[in-house]
Structures are given as C-alpha cells and as structure tokens.
Amino acid sequence: MDIQQSVKLGVEYLRNLFTKPILEVFLFPDDIPYSFYIGFKECNNLYMKGEKAMRNENLKNILENVLIKRVCIIQLPVNADFKCNNNALKFNEFSSLAKEAHWITREVLLSLKCSRIHLQHTLLGAHDFMAFFERWYYSNDKHFEVMLLETDKTFNGLNLERFTPIPWDTQLRGQHFFTEKQYYSSVSDMIAFRMFLAQQSLFN
Numbered sequence: 287m288d289i290q291q292s293v294k295l296g297v298e299y300l301r302n303l304f305t306k307p308i309l310e311v312f313l314f315p316d317d318i319p320y321s322f323y324i325g326f327k328e329c330n331n332l333y334m335k336g337e338k339a340m341r342n343e344n345l346k347n348i349l350e351n352v353l354i355k356r357v358c359i360i361q362l363p364v365n366a367d368f369k370c371n372n373n374a375l376k377f378n379e380f381s382s383l384a385k386e387a388h389w390i391t392r393e394v395l396l397s398l399k400c401s402r403i404h405l406q407h408t409l410l411g412a413h414d415f416m417a418f419f420e421r422w423y424y425s426n427d428k429h430f431e432v433m434l435l436e437t438d439k440t441f442n443g444l445n446l447e448r449f450t451p452i453p454w455d456t457q458l459r460g461q462h463f464f465t466e467k468q469y470y471s472s473v474s475d476m477i478a479f480r481m482f483l484a485q486q487s488l489f490n
Contacts, residue, residue: 313348315340315362328353336362346370357381364389372397382406388438396421403433410437412444423449428458 308329316336332354334340342365349358349370358377366388375397381404382390390405392414415435422430 315344326352328355330355331357331359333357333359334362339363339365342368350374360384360387376400378402380404382408392417399429401429401431403435405434406436408435408437409439410435411439412441415441416444416446419446420449426458 357379359381368389379402380400390408
C-alpha cells in the first residue's frame, strides 16, 4: 500500500470516528511532492501557509471542493498561471498574503463575494479597483465591509470624484466599520489612510 492510500484510509477512519464539525484547518503543504488527499468536505476556517507554491491541481481541489464557511487565508506563493472556478471564491473573509499573488486578476477580483478582502502583491491597477468599487457602490450589497489592496504596480489614475454619493441609510449599512485599530466612516477614508501609510513608508 502506497503512502497516499495509507493517508486516505487514516483520515477516513478519523473522520468516521469523530463526527464533530471541523472548525479550523491549518495546511502546511511544503515538501509534499505528490497530490495529497484532503479528507474533509467542509470547515469554518482554512489557513494555508508555506514558502513554496502548491501544485495547481492541489490548490484547485481545495478551493473548488471544500466548503469554507467563513475565513480562507492563503499565505503561500501561488503560481501565476493558477486558475480555478471563481464561483467557488465565496468566503466571508478572504486573504491572499503571499509574496506573489499575480493570479489575482481583474476577473478574479470582480468575482469575489466576500465581506472582508485583503490582497497583497497583486498586479491589479487603479482601474481594476475602480471597477470593483463602482460595482459595489451602485449595488445593494449589504455584506461588503473592507478591502485592503496592495499591488506591485503603480496605482496611478485612482479617482473617485466621479461617483455621486448615495445618502447614508441606517437600514442598509452601519455608520462605521473597524479594521487595524482604526475607525473609518467611509471606504474613501480607509483608502486615503492606507495611501497615507504607503507614502510615509516610501519617503521616511
């Protein structure tokens, strides 16, 4: 019996033995050269961390076949040619915190249906962000709260002045949201604050 079959049988035995729901899963896939067996179909929170990129088929299998109910954090490199069914990217919170996340294209960004999004080292530009912002701004989305977007490209061309403000409605959205120990009264305030921090880090 090979190692993959042994792992599969072991995981299935434990899953049948303990029928409690899986709350959190931590995956450290470095140094696993073969396609590994996940062994679970759903969890509340999934954290993936490593220094090496996962094989595309492994990451695709996780994102498309595991129901992640709340939080998905990918803190490992992802191959630039990685693709999956974007309809599967529907988490409450989604973070891609790797040193390289060039797989997050405009199409992927616009497909995200998450309340909190944190993306680092993408190749997204100002026009990509504005497309996302405009779609949300004129929608009836009551769940989106905050996006922290860090890109490896210049962010020239960001201009939100052309958006006609929609009167604040207490029935649709609260007055404040909270992130990084700061209160913001609008998404524009949050963007300005993040841009200020970026400028300080560049010039100090």
